[in-house]
Amino acid sequence: MNDTIALLQNHSSVRSFENKPLSEEQVNHIFKAANQAFSFSLLQAVSIIRITDEKIRKEIMELSAGQTYIQEASEFWVFCSDFNRNHQIAPNVDITYTEFLQIGAVDVGLMAQNAMIASESMGLGGVYIGGVRINIEKIAELLGLPEYVIPLVGLCIGYPAEEKNPLKPRLPQSVVMHTNKYEPLMIEDIEEYDKEMRYYYENRPVRAPFTVRKVKGWSNHIDEHLERSILPNMLKFLNKQGYAKK
Ligand SMILES: Cc1cc2nc3c(=O)[nH]c(=O)nc-3n(C[C@H](O)[C@H](O)[C@H](O)COP(=O)(O)O)c2cc1C
Incomplete structure (x- = not known):
């Protein structure tokens, strides 16, 4: 590298x-x-x-x-x-x-x-x-x-x-990178990532005013943040x- x-x-x-x-x-x-x-x-x-x-x-x-x-x-x-x-x-x-x-x-x-x-x-x-x-x-x-x-x-x-801050985990390559044509999301594919994000949110230092404290996982975070972005x-x-x- x-x-x-x-x-x-x-x-x-x-x-x-x-x-x-x-x-x-x-x-x-x-x-x-x-x-x-x-x-x-x-x-x-x-x-x-x-x-x-x-x-x-x-x-x-x-x-x-x-x-x-x-x-x-x-x-x-x-x-x-x-x-x-x-x-x-x-x-x-x-x-x-x-x-x-x-x-x-x-x-x-x-x-x-x-x-x-x-x-x-x-x-x-x-x-x-x-x-x-x-x-x-x-x-x-x-x-x-x-x-x-x-x-x-x-x-x-x-x-x-x-x-x-510790690195904020990102969605896995299998979800983000499609080969040749769009591959529909299998919701199970983000379950593992949801777990990873739950761990991240529970353990990260809380500093920013935007910090969401009760996040259960990435999906839950998206729920809240999409609405806020309007x-x-x-x-x-x-x-x-x-x-x-x-
Ligand atoms: C276009 C854009 C706007 C953003 N606006 C804010 C913001 O207003 N306040 C903030 O604290 N972070 C903001 N961020 C930072 C993101 O929250 C952050 O990049 C994301 O949560 C990933 O975390 P990381 O950069 O530490 O990996 C913004 C990021 C982007 C790309």
Whole structure:
């Protein structure tokens, strides 16, 4: 196994940080690694808003379900799908097609993950913050996002304050990887994984406000979290920003 594979296979989110800034050199390395990510047709439909203002950070924290690590991390970056630039260059192209939402979302994911992996490779850690979508309209206003720009995910980066969490088990390859055609789920196939997750949840340290304490297994976790993930006003916001109208 090489170092890159070892790093990827040992990932776990960090939600507790030392009060210590990153050097500008570290920030530049992370940015350059992110900016060199794959990009659909080189559209480069991403903007990163680096939040250095403590007041704005606090507001984002409050608007994102009070996740305190947003304030505590050395760096907090908001990754936005951004077709505003493209639109200014090619104003005759209709950006309101849903495909542009998908292109932007994938580009954001790739870039954010490059940032995260670059950070982890330097001994730093972090966590994504999908919570920035809970009050997405207010966050967009706070960040002054124009038409065709939407915040998709935040990234906390910093020095882990304590031992990293134990690895969170993932679904087995037999469930996730299909060969040549889609293979329907046999519910028995996740029973073993449910047991593994039950053990994980019962034994993990409880730190995050989102921590679910009474989880019986992964299936039970999905039950709760699917429901929580519904943001009923999202389409209205997307349309307002010029996304996914057709
Ligand atoms: C798009 C995205 C959004 C996420 N949002 C949050 C969040 O708002 N708060 C949080 O504590 N973790 C968040 N996470 C982290 C996941 O909960 C975490 O990656 C998952 O539970 C697996 O744990 P691990 O990363 O430690 O392996 C997010 C992850 C992703 C990919």
